[in-house]
Amino acid sequence: MGRRLSQRQRERIQAIQEKRRKRLEKQITESLAQSDIAPPQEGRVIIRHGATLMVVGESGQLFNCRTRQNIGHPVCGDRVVWQAIDEKSGVVTALLPRESVLSRPDYAGREKPLAANISLIVVVLAPRPEPSGYLLDQYLVTAETINVPALIAINKIDLLQGDERDRFLRQFDCYRSIGYPVVEVSATLEHGLDPLVEALHDQRSILVGQSGVGKSSLINALLPDHQVETGRLSKATGLGRHTTSSATCYNLPGGGELIDSPGVRSFRLTRLSKQQIEQGFVELRPYLGRCRFADCAHQEEPECAIKQAAEAGQIDPIRLAHFHRLVAGASNQ
Template structure:
């Protein structure tokens, strides 16, 4: 048998266009498209809701009246994530386990993103007011990890809050030494909380910080993030149970972001998969800007391509010598640039 000829690029494009046209026609066919059934008189008036969680082509939502429903998502509505504010129409007669259809998404106030080697920059959650970055005195307090989180927060325009956990595990002298480092961040107007879930120190202040805000916790393994989430959110299963009762479906076992109400007001989005944010998708100039104490000096160096190391006429280097920028943050800046270069190399490498 003769070997089949490979399709040309033009043939491939035409086949793809015809395939998409058939899909479009199928979507608009009254008797053939399941999604089109939602365009009948079976739907009620438009209502507003918040996305509690997203699963494939449907989402769990909570209405303004507090109803928790599972809805289909129209194909024209792209990229819905936990925390999105949407407009939906309730089904007068439910289609199986789905109670309505999401038809539009309101403009986001903010969005939490992270880079992905395969999909580019992915949105993880929407309308976040603050990110609580949890670190701990043990196994190791690492300022460079804090700086990575801060770059991500500054880039996304979301307020960061530094939470130092497990302070019961260190003596007064050790805590005093860490506080000297944290004073660098306090001087930059970053909020810092010192907490212990064992002694209860700082827990009330932590809870007060969450009131009337949409918050999310991030932190590496071992820092006690999950324990803090359980402390501020003792009834984390409430919305999950309501969804199961209303839809007849069990809880999904995949690790997805889920929005919960806090007892004192506000919401917490629990996203188990978020431990840190990759930065390799950012350019060097953006990272420099995300170090907020660098901003007033940007553009003042003698050379436009200044690397801010030992370059002659570097105004940032001069600011360090004069005590306007901390050496610790400056060193962290260059370490982060080195790891970003490694990350870009990994992104370009072929995936096996």
């Protein structure tokens, strides 16, 4: 966890950011004044790096765009209204409504968008490092909270054989039973990516998961022209080596899009209320509101519907323990 900033430090950072925003807005106004104003058109942000946006227009051409400061915070995946300044650059003038947005708290506790209009979150796990069920449940709660379907992808499945593989996969039976699809993949086996490629078809997806599970290897395998495409975008944006550290949306050869972002890869649960966490555990939903007490904590209270369901085998005890841990953590924030 990063160090906590003092109020004075936060104010100083906000003042610097405000100066930058004013300077950028002045540059945008001057650019528009010196150009022939092109008609507005819709586009989509495929790269976000600092104040730089790469927007793909209706013709498929890429434009290096700036953004007016009063329209919000466009991110990779956003649909926007923009106007061309010249053959290669433009200005984003409006942010269109989002179907979904993945965010995380910034240093001041405000929600900072990371990616928008996602249709699938892929949680990547592997035999090694040993999966963290608690982290997996955080990702799934996040997916439920922003109303985006989630897929569990077990990577490096080739590392396990026979009974060891069966025992490992058995721990995900409870997720299958409550509706989460689980696929087994390997970037080293022939056709080892087929289940994931099929799941990503026609989706705008992101990959999340703990360090060491092979997210980068999967991305490189899913995008065989990754380096070529990165080089093309690097040249178009002028970002050079910074392109690899920017949120970028790539087209998948088999159909669909994949958002690759270091911020998304290291994503952690945002701040949620107890009610949001309850809704984030899908197997709890049928029992919510059926406890004797309206403010039931689902622990030692009498006539707790969720505790009774767990005792009857309807709720996995490990998942329920993770629920209580998340609620405790939320109350301490």
